[in-house]
Amino acid sequence: MHAIQTDSLTKHYQAVHALDALTIDVRQGEIFGFLGPNGAGKSTTIRLLLGFLRPTAGHARVLGLDMVTESVAIRRRVGYLPGGIALYDTLTGEEQLDYLARLTGRPPIRRAALCERLELSARTLARRVRDYSRGMRQKIGIVQALQHDPDLAILDEPSEGLDPLMQRAFYGILESLKADGRTIFFSSHVLSEVERVCDRVAIIRRGRLVLVEDIAGLLARRRRNVTLRFEGAPPRLDGVPGVSGIELSDGRLACGVDGDVQPFIAAIAASRVTDLTIEPARLEEAFLEFYDQADSA
Amino acid sequence: MNAALLRHTWRLQRLKLALVALALLVWGGLMPFIYAKFGSQFKSLLASGLLPRQFTRLGGGDVFSLPGAVALSLIHPIAMILTSVFAVGFSAFAIAGERQRGTLEVVLARPLGRWTLYFTLLAATFGFLASAIGALLIGNIAGSTLAGVIAELPLEKMPLVWLNGVMLFGSFAAIGLAASGSFDRTAPAFGWTLGIAVVMYVLEVLGSLWPDAEVLQPYSLFHYFKPKAILLGEAQPIDFTVLLAVIVTAIVWTIVVLPRRDFAAPI
Numbered sequence A: 001m002h003a004i005q006t007d008s009l010t011k012h013y014q015a016v017h018a019l020d021a022l023t024i025d026v027r028q029g030e031i032f033g034f035l036g037p038n039g040a041g042k043s044t045t046i047r048l049l050l051g052f053l054r055p056t057a058g059h060a061r062v063l064g065l066d067m068v069t070e071s072v073a074i075r076r077r078v079g080y081l082p083g084g085i086a087l088y089d090t091l092t093g094e095e096q097l098d099y100l101a102r103l104t105g106r107p108p109i110r111r112a113a114l115c116e117r118l119e120l121s122a123r124t125l126a127r128r129v130r131d132y133s134r135g136m137r138q139k140i141g142i143v144q145a146l147q148h149d150p151d152l153a154i155l156d157e158p159s160e161g162l163d164p165l166m167q168r169a170f171y172g173i174l175e176s177l178k179a180d181g182r183t184i185f186f187s188s189h190v191l192s193e194v195e196r197v198c199d200r201v202a203i204i205r206r207g208r209l210v211l212v213e214d215i216a217g218l219l220a221r222r223r224r225n226v227t228l229r230f231e232g233a234p235p236r237l238d239g240v241p242g243v244s245g246i247e248l249s250d251g252r253l254a255c256g257v258d259g260d261v262q263p264f265i266a267a268i269a270a271s272r273v274t275d276l277t278i279e280p281a282r283l284e285e286a287f288l289e290f291y292d293q294a295d296s297a
Numbered sequence B: 001m002n003a004a005l006l007r008h009t010w011r012l013q014r015l016k017l018a019l020v021a022l023a024l025l026v027w028g029g030l031m032p033f034i035y036a037k038f039g040s041q042f043k044s045l046l047a048s049g050l051l052p053r054q055f056t057r058l059g060g061g062d063v064f065s066l067p068g069a070v071a072l073s074l075i076h077p078i079a080m081i082l083t084s085v086f087a088v089g090f091s092a093f094a095i096a097g098e099r100q101r102g103t104l105e106v107v108l109a110r111p112l113g114r115w116t117l118y119f120t121l122l123a124a125t126f127g128f129l130a131s132a133i134g135a136l137l138i139g140n141i142a143g144s145t146l147a148g149v150i151a152e153l154p155l156e157k158m159p160l161v162w163l164n165g166v167m168l169f170g171s172f173a174a175i176g177l178a179a180s181g182s183f184d185r186t187a188p189a190f191g192w193t194l195g196i197a198v199v200m201y202v203l204e205v206l207g208s209l210w211p212d213a214e215v216l217q218p219y220s221l222f223h224y225f226k227p228k229a230i231l232l233g234e235a236q237p238i239d240f241t242v243l244l245a246v247i248v249t250a251i252v253w254t255i256v257v258l259p260r261r262d263f264a265a266p267i
Helices: A042-049 A071-076 A093-104 A111-117 A134-146 A164-179 A191-197 A215-221 A262-268 A283-296 B003-047 B066-075 B077-094 B096-101 B103-108 B114-147 B155-182 B186-209 B211-219 B227-231 B237-260
Strands: A002-013 A016-022 A025-027 A031-035 A057-062 A078-081 A152-156 A183-188 A200-205 A208-214 A224-231 A243-249 A252-257 A272-279
Touching (some): A002 A183, A016 A042, A016 A208, A031 A042, A031 A191, A042 A057, A042 A183, A093 B003, A111 A134, A134 A152, A134 A164, A164 A183, A164 A191, A183 A191, A191 A215, A200 A215, A208 A215, A243 A262, B003 B066, B003 B077, B003 B114, B066 B077, B066 B114, B066 B155, B066 B227, B077 B096, B077 B114, B077 B155, B096 B103, B096 B155, B096 B186, B103 B114, B114 B155, B114 B237, B155 B186, B155 B227, B155 B237, B186 B211
Parallel strands (some): A031 A183, A078 A152
Antiparallel strands (some): A002 A025, A002 A057, A200 A208, A224 A252, A224 A272, A243 A252
């Protein structure tokens, strides 16, 4: 069964097409990254899934439940961290978490472990939220979303405001959730974080889906930048599958390699290569490349 | 209705409610003293013709009888302002305020239907109003006792006065919640609710003071608030019916509009 399944999900605000015929499947137990710049439709998608917005067309199922008619049942099993979460300033951190846990109606069985990993001490939780820094608020936001051990966590920019140490702790939390079979759907602008923790990624642009692919496949298809130095005759790379942009000068050859690297390796094997540098494909480049392609289209 | 949300709402408002209730208690206690001390003098003044008779007609309130003094304590601008803290202020901010702050999406991310949210807030608001008006009437009873005029107060009629008051301010609260559920921001929700309350109060006062404007009074909800008539045993079912109709209309509006509204990301 899929944790999230959307079928031509569409949301228009009069002339503004916030989301156009989005069709994606998020598998149970995976960490799914949802990428796109501001205004691409990420938050609109999340808000549709949680029943905050009514779709113009299309439909979706979350944890097997209908997004519109079974919204309350969906939210019973989902944990949600909004982007730039707002909290009740007059409550302490603990009161805030207690209140939201009571509203959820499920015991906060993960709270202690989450607070420990995010270094939220009892003393910190006893302070009023109005005295918290942005990072502390974000930690409370993460705990409130996950404390009741939801089957599906929907996280909007979850590492925003966290320092690098806390980001690492947060990635650890995601890995633990995944190990326990939970599904995580999160949107992010931090591509290195998506690359690090996600199994699959969807790229959305101007309300339209550009691509859905697993991270490894995306990176494997991504062009690598190769530079090699050689002695004697240069390697013959013309016509080698996946090789492009060959630049040759003074015993140095630079080119791009897409997809399978075996033909390239076979082609340079006959030459005397003295140095070889292959820049690993980064999600950021893949992301920008897909955006460029979408722009061209 | 959601018990956790109801408790939370009461908790956040408890200090405000305590202060309003205390102020109304003191205010309610004051009027019987004024009646006991100056009632007969005012009555003589009125009989002399120095004071226009219209001064005795504001919401049936006066200081020449204890029922009139009780009515005046309820319809006086001091009581209006204090009660409006909840009838207008709280109700208009209840949903739109959470929406504007961004906390509404944290709450609605829980298994909480929009009707549940609304009816819980409606119950909380009526609870605040019931407590506030109850405090004022307790003040009336305590003041009457201390001033030695309690025998003039038909205590058995006080629950009906309380109900009439709760229904009047409850109708404004229901309008406020309807506005709060219809707008994304607090300014229009508060503005509409306050505007309606002020215009209706002005219509009632104007009609009281100026006979030619009496025709406008039926358009004011304050016209259906009749504490003195109730205490004198002259209550009319129509007064309760009109207020009930307004409350029901506002509720129906909200339960139709609120679930259909889009809650986009807070601005």
